[in-house]
Amino acid sequence: MEQRSVPSRIGTLLVGAGFIADVHAAAVTASARAHLAGIVDTDPGRAAAFSRSHGAVPHTDDLAEALAWPDVDAVVVCTPNHTHLGIGAAVAAAGKHLLIEKPLATTIADAQSLADAFAAAGRVLTAAHSHRHHGYGRTVKDAIDSGAVGRPAHVRLSILGGWIWTGWDAWAADPVASGGHALHNGVHVLDLATWWLSGDPVRVYARGRHQTAAELRINDYLEMVVEYAGGAVAVLEMSRAHRPGSFGLRELQVVGSGGIIAEEWADESAFLYTEGGTGLVPASGVDGFGAQFESWLDTIGGAPPAMPVADAVRAVELAVAVEESILAGRPISLGAAA
Structure with a gap:
């Protein structure tokens, strides 16, 4: 098992404030090893509403701005499937770890592109196959x-x-x-x-x-x-x-x-x-989303992944x-x- 140096509480940014974001936010806030570092949504009003209901965390409609926040170590993406490639590529370029709602992407080529980007960046990419x-x-x-x-x-x-x-x-x-x-x-x-x-x-x-x-x-x-x-x-x-x-x-x-x-x-x-x-x-x-989040944190720390990237590409x-x-x-x- 490869050991990585990670913060004692991983600052986790959520991207997308739709209904599934509440489930992921609950997993973040329930963890002793992470905290909710902010929310991004293309709808500023929805981002602000999500922030108010989750402890007034920072919010924005600008992904690049949020990825530059100093408290952000990792990202959970809860956006429509066709956006996964662009958002995932930006997260990899910013050097952050990523847990992204399934599917990894909507085409095989895009899924493999994300896998390659995170491998090159040396960061963890996990598709949220919660089952x-x-x-x-x-x-x-x-x-x-x-x-x-x-x-x-x-x-x-x-x-x-x-x-x-x-x-x-x-x-x-x-x-x-x-x-x-x-x-x-x-x-x-x-x-x-x-x-x-x-x-x-x-x-x-x-x-x-x-x-x-x-x-x-x-x-x-x-x-x-x-x-x-x-x-x-x-x-x-x-x-x-x-x-x-x-x-x-x-x-x-x-x-x-x-x-x-x-x-x-x-x-x-x-x-x-x-x-x-x-x-x-x-x-x-077992709370599947909570267990999934903790498993992702384990992988960020160097543990073998419960959902290998190759499996996520194969699912696509x-x-x-x-x-x-x-x-x-x-x-x-x-x-x-x-």
């Missing part, structure tokens, strides 16, 4: 790594919901701003399945629907099949199309040579089925392949996606 840090994600990964199911060969994961972001005009429903549903939300399940399997994905076949309304500019319902070198397969479902609006469901199943892990949303623990009988994988009630590649597969109506080989 790796939620209790269920970590619990399933630990069970697989412990050998509880033998060699994993199949993942079935569905995350279903019934809400359409913040409205019909939300940037997440704009295919240019978001990159499409696969990049904005589908990337969660694509990354989780690949992480659980420790797999090398080779091919993606997907379909999508405008389920809520034909007027939607993105597919709010996705079905995705990912094939891996060695024969493992993941069958994934991501939806924001289910009704009523309060609906929420998560189902997962991991099948291996020695057992099965199965979980539904309501379960605090996952079931483990083996020839020796049925048991429970212990619950892991998978999501881009999903979008291309839907348009083409055929499987897309990894490496062939744009």
Whole structure:
């Protein structure tokens, strides 16, 4: 583990004052190793309002100005997906560490460009794939790594919901701003399945629907099949199309040579089925965003990353392949996606 000299409390700048910024701000303020150094938003009024509700921290609509504040050591970016490349490049040039909301970028080339920029700057770049840090994600990964199911060969994961972001005009429903549903939300399940399997994905076949309304500019319902070198397969479902609006469901199943892990949303623990009988994988009630932030601080200090940059680039590649597969109506080989 490479040890780095870091401040006792890392000054953390937030960029973007939308709804997810409150969640990240809570993680910053809950940490004994960091403090909120300020907020940047292109809307001065929104930046000022966020500042008032978070202890009157410094605020501005000028990113370059904020990056020059002496108290800023690291940055958390909570802006629309299509802005990630420009903002991330500015953060790297300023020599700050970065935690950026997923996806890392909306194209493979942009994602790799950010990875290269931070490698050259010698600073930590982490994509905020928070589901790796939620209790269920970590619990399933630990069970697989412990050998509880033998060699994993199949993942079935569905995350279903019934809400359409913040409205019909939300940037997440704009295919240019978001990159499409696969990049904005589908990337969660694509990354989780690949992480659980420790797999090398080779091919993606997907379909999508405008389920809520034909007027939607993105597919709010996705079905995705990912094939891996060695024969493992993941069958994934991501939806924001289910009704009523309060609906929420998560189902997962991991099948291996020695057992099965199965979980539904309501379960605090996952079931483990083996020839020796049925048991429970212990619950892991974890604040995913808080755990993610602390893990990022660990990485800034020199610990191995829980979300390696290469994994974040690969998640973008998978999501881009999903979008291309839907348009083409055929499987897309990894490496062939744009």
